[in-house]
Amino acid sequence: MAERPSIAEDVKREVRRRCGFGCVLCGSPIYQYDHMHDWALGGAHDAENLTLLCASHHEEKTKKLLPVGKVRQANATPFNRSRESSPVxxxxxxxxxxxxxxxxxxxxxxxxxxxxxxxxxxxxxxxxxxxxxxxxxxxxxxxxxxxxxxxxxxxxxxxxxxxxxxxxxxxxxxxxxxxxxxxxxxxxxxxxxxxxxxxxxxxxxxxxxxxxxxxxxxxxxxxxxxxxxxxxxxxxxxxxxxxxxxxxxxxxxxxxxxxxxx
Structure with a gap:
């Protein structure tokens, strides 16, 4: 199996800015880059396919306790984008x-x-x-x-x-x-x-x-x-x-x- 390439820095910056610099569901500044369409299933490293999730929400998505549809909804209206400051x-x-x-x-x-x-x-x-x-x-x-x-x-x-x-x-x-x-x-x-x-x-x-x-x-x-x-x-x-x-x-x-x- 080929080694997964790194996400380009300019792509990560675009994702961070779109997502309000935090998990799109809760705003946490401790986040991971998530492929909404999974990498293993052909999802790309494109900014449009990436979002930010905290470890807890990322784990829920991986275990299929958090539907991809809800992640996509949050990605369209990220938690932090409607706020001047991040959550505590x-x-x-x-x-x-x-x-x-x-x-x-x-x-x-x-x-x-x-x-x-x-x-x-x-x-x-x-x-x-x-x-x-x-x-x-x-x-x-x-x-x-x-x-x-x-x-x-x-x-x-x-x-x-x-x-x-x-x-x-x-x-x-x-x-x-x-x-x-x-x-x-x-x-x-x-x-x-x-x-x-x-x-x-x-x-x-x-x-x-x-x-x-x-x-x-x-x-x-x-x-x-x-x-x-x-x-x-x-x-x-x-x-x-x-x-x-x-x-x-x-x-x-x-x-x-x-x-x-x-």
């Missing part, structure tokens, strides 16, 4: 310590006595935070596009993403959002129970912008940057950036403060 996907973080990678920087620590760390704080808003509650490590993350619209939101381990993006891809443990071919807006790798790997993203609040890239962290409009390193300790705040209108708080427990002049 639960992340499984727990324990009293964390490791966060921000480009070329790595932060690792046990949580402080209050059980929380505001790792990225921009103009007095926590945009990446971690806290401990009853043994659960709760992660909150807010990433934006260049215009200030939310791309990725995690609210205490509940993940959603914007469905109107040019492309959203969840492969393995990494969520990637693109604004065009080879133009990555955000990429987040998940490694529960304690690791979060933010390879690219924009934090923004009240006109101030902080960027994460492979080089590290920078505040581009004010020529402030931080490159490389492993940082350990106990901090109530990690990286804090603020302008003169939002600098009234006490950040004595911060790893690094980045005040700007305007």
């Amino acid at each position: 996907h639960a992340l499984h973080y727990f324990g009293d310590s964390f490791e966060v990678i921000l480009g070329s920087l790595k932060f690792t620590q046990r949580l402080n006595s209050e059980g929380a760390c505001s790792l990225i704080n921009v103009n007095s808003e926590t945009l990446l935070g971690l806290r401990l509650e009853e043994g659960n490590l709760l992660v909150t993350l807010k990433l934006y596009d260049a215009q200030g619209s939310p791309l990725v939101l995690i609210t205490e381990n509940e993940l959603t993403y914007k469905t109107a993006s040019w492309d959203v891809e969840f492969v393995g443990r990494a969520l990637t959002i693109r604004e065009g071919e080879r133009k990555i807006q955000a990429r987040v790798g998940f490694g529960p129970p304690r690791l979060l790997n933010l390879q690219r993203g924009i934090f923004m609040h009240r006109g101030l912008r902080m960027e994460i890239s492979s080089d590290g962290v920078r505040v581009p409009d004010h020529n402030i940057s931080l490159h490389g390193g492993l940082w350990t300790g106990v901090y109530g705040h990690g990286l804090v950036a603020y302008d003169k209108h939002h600098g009234g708080e006490n950040f004595d427990d911060a790893f690094m403060i980045m005040p700007v002049d305007e």
Whole structure:
């Protein structure tokens, strides 16, 4: 028997966009590519014959508990296409310590006595935070596009993403959002129970912008940057950036403060 060829990347991207970047029945971002007309029966790798199903719905279809006709109906009106954001996907973080990678920087620590760390704080808003509650490590993350619209939101381990993006891809443990071919807006790798790997993203609040890239962290409009390193300790705040209108708080427990002049 001939080995099944891989699905072309441009075909997979076309299928993802048509399906709203999630299972057409429930919207789950953890999906598999399904041949509505089975490959074994002559179904092609064409975009028109492919759809996205989560593992549960894919298994139901394989066992003939989910009729192909219902899959085709859902493929014509995918769950996520009528929604601005994906449904909530639960992340499984727990324990009293964390490791966060921000480009070329790595932060690792046990949580402080209050059980929380505001790792990225921009103009007095926590945009990446971690806290401990009853043994659960709760992660909150807010990433934006260049215009200030939310791309990725995690609210205490509940993940959603914007469905109107040019492309959203969840492969393995990494969520990637693109604004065009080879133009990555955000990429987040998940490694529960304690690791979060933010390879690219924009934090923004009240006109101030902080960027994460492979080089590290920078505040581009004010020529402030931080490159490389492993940082350990106990901090109530990690990286804090603020302008003169939002600098009234006490950040004595911060790893690094980045005040700007305007």
